[in-house]
Every structure is written in structure tokens, then in C-alpha cells.
Amino acid sequence: DTGVSQNPRHxxxxxxxxxxxxxxxxxxxxxxxxxxxxxxxxPEFLTYFQNEAQLEKSRLLSxxxxxxxxxxxxxxxxxxxxxxxxxxxxLCASSLEGRLxxxxxxxxxxxxxxx
Amino acid sequence: GQQLNQSPQSMFIQEGExxxxxxxxxxxxxxxxxxxxxxxxxxxxxxxxYKAGELTSNxxxxxxxxxxxxxxxxxxxxxxxxxxxxxxxAGLPLTGTASKLTFGTGTRLQVTL
Numbered sequence: 001d002t003g004v005s006q007n008p009r010h011x012x013x014x015x016x017x018x019x020x021x022x023x024x025x026x027x028x029x030x031x032x033x034x035x036x037x038x039x040x041x042x043p044e045f046l047t048y049f050q051n052e053a054q055l056e057k058s059r060l061l062s063x064x065x066x067x068x069x070x071x072x073x074x075x076x077x078x079x080x081x082x083x084x085x086x087x088x089x090x091l092c093a094s095s096l097e098g099r100l101x102x103x104x105x106x107x108x109x110x111x112x113x114x115x
Numbered sequence: 116g117q118q119l120n121q122s123p124q125s126m127f128i129q130e131g132e133x134x135x136x137x138x139x140x141x142x143x144x145x146x147x148x149x150x151x152x153x154x155x156x157x158x159x160x161x162x163x164x165y166k167a168g169e170l171t172s173n174x175x176x177x178x179x180x181x182x183x184x185x186x187x188x189x190x191x192x193x194x195x196x197x198x199x200x201x202x203x204x205a206g207l208p209l210t211g212t213a214s215k216l217t218f219g220t221g222t223r224l225q226v227t228l
Binding site: 106 | 158219
């Protein structure tokens, strides 16, 4: 078990550029979540997948954000036309389906800085 | 989005001291979780609580699910330098999947030698 892996760890971009982050969940976990965390706050839910199906999206997920999990394994989160307010830590988490689904295992996150 | 209130916001303690922190909500939760986050890393699950009044330990950490279902407490005994980090509570309502997990604002713990 190698845990949840996220790439890149850090991303610096200019306003208006597109960025894409990748998450590889724990292999036997079929649920995958994306969260956003700003300084001094707890993680805030963005969206989650069960296998390849995106089952829920938060109001925080504007039209510029899109997430995919095409084969039910790794996931990508893309932000188009980045804004300075998008600067945050983007966390991915995975869990099992069923009774233990609330036990989220987080990756180390991708720290995004939009200049 | 909604965030749970954690108290205190930060603590500076000496190595060996015991630590207490709490988390309160205006809503009733069915599950409480406690996470620890170190700088530049994601949160790591410490303890999960599933029943009102439940008391659960993980080494030097003990957490309690409040009787009212609107609060939870975390205690750390005999703190050591590696306890440094931000401790987050998270609550889940009865009808929620993990997508409904609400995190607290965090308690930052600093341990001095």
C-alpha cells in the first residue's frame, strides 16, 4: 500500500493559464475525493467519484473546474483560466465503499500559486 | 462552506504537558473524526468515533463523542515534539456519505522543549 499519491506537489502559474493535477488513490479504494484547503482553514469538499462516475459536485466547483476519473483508477483535476483566488492546496483522498467510507486517506496535496 | 468551530485556535505547550481541544457544531453528527496535518502534507486520520458518549484511544490520544452529538473532544497526554501540527475535527451527519464530511477550522499545536 503506497498511499494516495498526488502530482505535482507544487505548481506556480500565471493568471489565465490552465493547470492539471493528478491523483492516484489507494489501489483497492473505489471512492476518490477532491478537496481544497486555504491557509488557516480545514479542507472543503469539491467533488467525488465512485469508480469512474462523478457522483457529487460542490457549489465551490465553478465551471472552470473539471475533474475526471476515466478508468476508475487515477483522477485529474483541471482548472481553466486560473485566477488568483484559486491559489490553495488541492487535496485528493480515497476511501472504501460501504461502512468505512467516511475514513478518508489523504494525499500530500498539490500547492497551487497563481501569480 | 460550513466549518466547525474548534477551540483553542492555537496552543503553545511544553513537552510532557497534556493537551485538550474541542470541536463544536450547530448540527448533530453521526460520526466524528480527528485528523492531524503537518506542514506541506495532507491530513492523517487519528481517531474515528461512531456513538454518542464513545471514548476511543489511539496511543497517547483519546477522543470523545459528545453526548449532545454536537461536539467532540481530543486529548493528548504527555506531549512530545512530534505532536506539533494542526489538528482538525470532522463531522458527518446521519444521512451523509463522506462527501458530506465537514471539517473544523483546526487547532494549531506547538510543543516546546
